[in-house]
Amino acid sequence: MATIKDIAQIAGVSIATVSRVLNYDSTLSVGDETKKRIFEVAEKLSYRKKTARKQESGKIALLQWYTEKEELEDLYYMSIRLGVENRCQHHKFHVTKYFQDNFQDLKQEDIQGLIAIGKFSSKQVSELRAITGNIIFVDTSPDEEEFDSIVIDFERATKKVLDYFLEKGHQQIGYLGGRETFKDKTSIIEDQRESTFKRYLEEKGLWKEAFMYYGIFSVENGYALMKRAIDEHGDNLPTAFFVGNDSMAVGALKALLEKGISVPNRVNIIGVNDISVSKYVFPSLSTVKVYTELMGETAVDTLLERIEGRKTAKKIFISTKLVIRNSSF
Numbered sequence: 001m002a003t004i005k006d007i008a009q010i011a012g013v014s015i016a017t018v019s020r021v022l023n024y025d026s027t028l029s030v031g032d033e034t035k036k037r038i039f040e041v042a043e044k045l046s047y048r049k050k051t052a053r054k055q056e057s058g059k060i061a062l063l064q065w066y067t068e069k070e071e072l073e074d075l076y077y078m079s080i081r082l083g084v085e086n087r088c089q090h091h092k093f094h095v096t097k098y099f100q101d102n103f104q105d106l107k108q109e110d111i112q113g114l115i116a117i118g119k120f121s122s123k124q125v126s127e128l129r130a131i132t133g134n135i136i137f138v139d140t141s142p143d144e145e146e147f148d149s150i151v152i153d154f155e156r157a158t159k160k161v162l163d164y165f166l167e168k169g170h171q172q173i174g175y176l177g178g179r180e181t182f183k184d185k186t187s188i189i190e191d192q193r194e195s196t197f198k199r200y201l202e203e204k205g206l207w208k209e210a211f212m213y214y215g216i217f218s219v220e221n222g223y224a225l226m227k228r229a230i231d232e233h234g235d236n237l238p239t240a241f242f243v244g245n246d247s248m249a250v251g252a253l254k255a256l257l258e259k260g261i262s263v264p265n266r267v268n269i270i271g272v273n274d275i276s277v278s279k280y281v282f283p284s285l286s287t288v289k290v291y292t293e294l295m296g297e298t299a300v301d302t303l304l305e306r307i308e309g310r311k312t313a314k315k316i317f318i319s320t321k322l323v324i325r326n327s328s329f
């Protein structure tokens with residue numbers, strides 16, 4: 001595993017700066033460009049691979065639903081993007097990057113295909129279809145009869161966490177998660193983690209509405225939601241929390257430790273994604289590892305098949321793994 005010293009050397013900053021950035025220290029005054037460089041180095045070091053040298057293969061477009069600033073709050077999409085970029089380098093594809101506020105400019109590009117990372121409304125999907133027929137969706141599957149997609153089975157991942165908590169004897173289990181809408185504000189996006197959590201615990205007679213907290217997928221919001229849970233439940237605070245992503249879980253850990261609540265002795269925390277910072281926070285975060293770099297790499301390989309003539313759509317599920325560290329036992 002890469003160390004903070006390794007990251008600091010490559011990023012060209014001090015070890016202290018790396019440590020504070022990876023722990024989302026809100027008192028640190030450092031620019032977004034520096035943060036981005038540190039996070040990208042940390043992510044790249046976690047799956048560094050050799051690349052082959054080939055002739056230039058052409059141009060593909062990468063469309064991200066997160067802005068660069070939003071990526072810093074939720075490294076999940078950054079890690080997928082880096083997987084795409086690394087695989088494109090391997091295949092000698094030139095990549096042009098776009099965001100949802102400027103993807104109409106794609107019409108002017110001579111591209112062979114498009115990789116769309118994130119969530120897109122029906123209207124946006126129709127607009128993308130008009131640009132190119134070679135589209136791969138990553139982290140969503142708007143129409144599995146027509147489009148290729150690379151996705152995670154978050155229902156199964158959620159059940160892994162809940163089964164682990166139940167095996168450890170937890171009966172009071174809380175949930176912290178995010179709720180998202182499409183960027184064009186057409187509708188709310190259903191979250192499999194939230195719906196599975198509720199349904200699975202309802203079946204076991206253990207679900208409680210009072211233990212459900214919703215916000216946005218960010219460190220700051222995870223912190224605020226856990227503070228609220230602590231204030232509302234006091235000594236009856238759940239003994240375990242499933243948190244929708246690692247960024248929120250980092251904030252939740254901070255709130256618990258500020259209140260002197262022992263993790264994991266009093267409260268267990270398990271997040272989702274296994275972003276690079278999960279190893280460096282205190283206590284180190286238990287999480288569901290999502291192979292985000294593989295999602296990005298698979299998207300590129302799948303797009304190549306489309307470019308080479310495959311017509312039948314594919315929906316590919318990437319597996320997950322429960323990783324237990326020091327925030328649970």
